Amino acid sequence: MGKRRPKSKFTDVACPNEACKDHGVAGRENIVGNGTYQARNKTVRRYICHSCGKAFCDSTNTFYYNFRKDESTIDLALNISMKGMSNEAIADVLKIQSATLKRWLALASKQCDKVNAILMKNLNVPKIEMDEMRVIVKKKIVPRMEVYEDDGPWMWVAFAPDNRLIVAFIIGPRKQHVADELVKLTDDCLSENIPVYVTDGLDFYKVALLNQYGVRIEYPKTGKRGRLKNPKIVPPDDLKYVQVVKKRKGGKLQEVEKKVIFGEDIEQSVISTSLIERQNLTFRQDNNRVSRKTIGFSKVAKWLVNQMKLYCTHFNFCREHGGLKYKDGRGIECKNTPAREAGITDSKWKLRNLLTFKCFKTPII
Numbered sequence: 001m002g003k004r005r006p007k008s009k010f011t012d013v014a015c016p017n018e019a020c021k022d023h024g025v026a027g028r029e030n031i032v033g034n035g036t037y038q039a040r041n042k043t044v045r046r047y048i049c050h051s052c053g054k055a056f057c058d059s060t061n062t063f064y065y066n067f068r069k070d071e072s073t074i075d076l077a078l079n080i081s082m083k084g085m086s087n088e089a090i091a092d093v094l095k096i097q098s099a100t101l102k103r104w105l106a107l108a109s110k111q112c113d114k115v116n117a118i119l120m121k122n123l124n125v126p127k128i129e130m131d132e133m134r135v136i137v138k139k140k141i142v143p144r145m146e147v148y149e150d151d152g153p154w155m156w157v158a159f160a161p162d163n164r165l166i167v168a169f170i171i172g173p174r175k176q177h178v179a180d181e182l183v184k185l186t187d188d189c190l191s192e193n194i195p196v197y198v199t200d201g202l203d204f205y206k207v208a209l210l211n212q213y214g215v216r217i218e219y220p221k222t223g224k225r226g227r228l229k230n231p232k233i234v235p236p237d238d239l240k241y242v243q244v245v246k247k248r249k250g251g252k253l254q255e256v257e258k259k260v261i262f263g264e265d266i267e268q269s270v271i272s273t274s275l276i277e278r279q280n281l282t283f284r285q286d287n288n289r290v291s292r293k294t295i296g297f298s299k300v301a302k303w304l305v306n307q308m309k310l311y312c313t314h315f316n317f318c319r320e321h322g323g324l325k326y327k328d329g330r331g332i333e334c335k336n337t338p339a340r341e342a343g344i345t346d347s348k349w350k351l352r353n354l355l356t357f358k359c360f361k362t363p364i365i
């Protein structure tokens with residue numbers, strides 16, 4: 001018998017056990033290999049964590065773990081779902097239960113949350129465009145556009161036009177608290193540099209930006225008689241915000257007014273919302289759930305949110321964008337993904353990469 005070598009240490013794998021002291025931290029030399037086994041025609045590697053003694057395998061805590069269906073069916077179902085086909089129709093075509101598909105969709109959307117929480121951070125973008133787009137959940141009469149506050153639902157999107165990245169989105173009514181949340185979610189993804197914000201004429205954004213970035217100024221005591229001046233919230237010097245207000249008459253565009261709300265020295269070329277408006281068109285074209293004048297809309301808001309989360313994350317990480325062309329090493333023109341263009345990933349992902357991204361591989365420190 002040959003001499004037994006020490007078991008190889010897997011330094012890029014971390015323990016998925018949340019109770020373990022080395023949970024989520026790679027490179028501590030606590031993980032050793034524990035053989036392999038065959039499952040669904042694939043070799044799966046097993047590991048043991050020496051810190052907590054638990055065994056786990058390649059797919060533990062990833063998307064495909066514990067599913068009976070093969071991966072290609074799951075990928076196919078989710079890919080069709082992103083085009084907006086209804087859960088019932090997909091289940092019918094693929095001969096699966098619609099409850100099964102809904103479970104996959106819910107888990108995929110959770111996985112997207114994790115991926116976004118880890119990767120969509122410290123983004124350095126020069127400009128953010130924000131807009132709302134009316135979506136329909138259940139059939140109901142659509143109020144006229146002049147209504148300022150509206151129970152919606154609306155899909156609010158923050159979009160970085162330079163690399164076509166969907167930074168954040170929310171589905172909710174057209175109310176102040178939703179605008180506040182969108183600005184907060186967006187800022188959570190950004191680095192310390194505040195980008196130029198460009199929106200339509202909805203004043204909720206102005207208040208939301210002040211709530212997020214505003215600086216409180218207290219007036220000192222003057223020594224004179226009378227009531228003290230109330231403290232004021234003012235925008236910081238580096239906050240730049242412009243509104244592009246479109247005036248329509250009888251459905252026709254009459255005039256476009258560019259209003260600088262905060263900041264100075266904003267280049268005229270920056271002031272436009274055309275790219276997010278084009279993006280809204282892509283949403284509607286690509287995804288039957290938000291198409292206009294169809295009855296393919298979602299019947300339950302939860303499924304629209306789950307499906308949109310998967311759609312947007314897939315859009316950022318996996319979808320090659322026609323507006324992001326580059327020449328590869330051989331001089332061939334290729335389309336880039338928004339995430340790769342923004343330097344978040346170094347490759348163009350497939351749906352599989354998104355679903356199996358091991359969130360615990362990144363050290364949690």
Ligand SMILES: [Zn+2]
Nearest residue numbers: 015020049052
């Ligand atoms: Zn462990």
